[in-house]
Amino acid sequence: MTTKSLGRPKSAEKRLQILQSAGQLFLSSGYERTSMDTVAKHSGVSKQTVYSHFANKDALFNAVIELKCITxxxxxxxxxxxxxxxxxxxxxxxxxxxxxxxxxxxxxxxxxxxxxxxxxxxxxxxxxxxxxxxxxxxxxxxxxxxxxxxxxxxxxxxxxxxxxxxxxxxxxxxxxxxxxxxxxxxxxxxxxxxxxxxxxxxxxxx
Incomplete structure (x- = not known):
């Protein structure tokens, strides 16, 4: 009988991983010079994965700010x-x-x-x-x-x-x-x- 992991779901882990990378990039490069491609590479996921969590860069930026508040x-x-x-x-x-x-x-x-x-x-x-x-x-x-x-x-x-x-x-x-x-x-x-x-x-x- 296989026991399922009780840890954070992979989708939630990926989302957090993307947000943390995006936050670092927004701080180091600014909003304008940070692209969704760059975020994908920095976070080690595909561009498709980034877009599956965030519709566009505006939504990603908003989520970065919200995450800090939630922290x-x-x-x-x-x-x-x-x-x-x-x-x-x-x-x-x-x-x-x-x-x-x-x-x-x-x-x-x-x-x-x-x-x-x-x-x-x-x-x-x-x-x-x-x-x-x-x-x-x-x-x-x-x-x-x-x-x-x-x-x-x-x-x-x-x-x-x-x-x-x-x-x-x-x-x-x-x-x-x-x-x-x-x-x-x-x-x-x-x-x-x-x-x-x-x-x-x-x-x-x-």
Whole structure:
């Protein structure tokens, strides 16, 4: 009697393999100079296999950004409305976003996108929709749904923007300019708490 493997399905392994290779190539070569052919060769699969998972390069790029968010548990399945106090939820998601924003690969990705934006605005739009825009929407949905805030859609969107402005502080700009920034992991909790407290004050003023 043959026992089936309980590991990850091969199709899922191939998809992850492609995403990891694509992420490395987007970082090293940029969006424009990274082709589906190059991704196939780098990941050790056929071009047909790449297209079986991703319809085009735009879809592949979006998936690379989404994978990074999922790695830090920043997605709809990992951030949900619970019975926990809003402040606790805000602190939790602040910690996750701080880890994401200080990830060297994410910092480099921002640098690559900014560098290409003048000649290729399309890639900036892709990145914004897959990363910042999706994150804004996620936080806005929490602020609409949680009973302690229950903001209207427009208000929730505005307060979500405030959330990221408070969270990113000045360290994010310094990181994009490749200047030394003071946001080590041991300071995440304190900054997350401050961000949550300030956002609660903003919500109460709405």
């Amino acid at each position: 830090y548990q920043i997605d709809e399945t990992n951030i949900c409305i619970r019975t926990a106090p809003l402040k606790e939820i805000l602190e939790e998601i602040s910690m996750r976003f701080l880890a994401l924003f200080t990830d060297p690969e994410i910092i480099n990705m921002f640098t690559v996108i900014i560098g290409e934006s003048v000649v290729n605005p399309h890639v900036s739009e892709l990145f914004y929709k897959a990363g910042p825009e999706r994150s804004l929407q996620l936080v806005a949905e929490i602020l609409q749904a949680h009973p302690e805030s229950a903001l209207a859609p427009e208000q929730a969107r505005e307060v979500a923007v405030d959330f990221f402005n408070l969270l990113e502080f000045d360290f994010h700009m310094k990181s994009l300019l490749h200047l030394p920034f003071d946001m080590p992991p041991d300071k995440f909790a304190l900054h997350a708490k401050k961000t949550a407290n300030k956002l609660i004050a903003i919500i109460r003023g709405c």
